[in-house]
Amino acid sequence: MSELQQRTLSYYRQQQYQPGWFDLLSVMINGMLNNAGEQESHAFLQQMGDSLASRYPLSAARTVGELEQQINLVLARFNWGFVDVQPYETAILIHHMALPPGDGRMAENQWRQALGAVLTGLYARWLGEQGGSPAVSLSCSATGGAASLTFRYQP
Numbered sequence: 001m002s003e004l005q006q007r008t009l010s011y012y013r014q015q016q017y018q019p020g021w022f023d024l025l026s027v028m029i030n031g032m033l034n035n036a037g038e039q040e041s042h043a044f045l046q047q048m049g050d051s052l053a054s055r056y057p058l059s060a061a062r063t064v065g066e067l068e069q070q071i072n073l074v075l076a077r078f079n080w081g082f083v084d085v086q087p088y089e090t091a092i093l094i095h096h097m098a099l100p101p102g103d104g105r106m107a108e109n110q111w112r113q114a115l116g117a118v119l120t121g122l123y124a125r126w127l128g129e130q131g132g133s134p135a136v137s138l139s140c141s142a143t144g145g146a147a148s149l150t151f152r153y154q155p
Helices: 003-014 021-036 038-055 064-078 108-129
Strands: 082-087 092-097 137-142 149-154
Touching (some): 021 038, 021 108, 108 137
Antiparallel strands (some): 137 149
16 A cells, blocks of 8 residues: 555544535535536636635745645645645646545545645645746646546646
8 A cells, every 4th residue: 555545534424524515515516517517617617726825825935845844734624634745846846645435326436526626726725825827737637546636737
């Protein structure tokens, strides 16, 4: 078992989820998908992630390690898992682990895509506020299992 997988299991063991909140979110996301369609719903969720990032701004980070630490502090407040940030020569990868589980009624893939849209807005705002260029895109892809996503910030 990898270190990130062990951290994920440890994270889940320490968290408590309040009944109702993820049920409500799932009902709302399902309603958006059924009424507005996937593309429009994901655009809206991305905007909500951007708005959430504006409510919880990060302090200026001098290193990638500081950026990772600051992101993890906010995610811990939300009980939304944690990130591992890896810098590369022309990109930054953000591995988001221990995604909040859905209510079990919404398809796992739809739930993860919806969370990915919210987190794309959140991370894009934070990276932009750290000096990133709005011309650099942030993309989200599914990786590993149901509890993780990878975000690539690369021109």
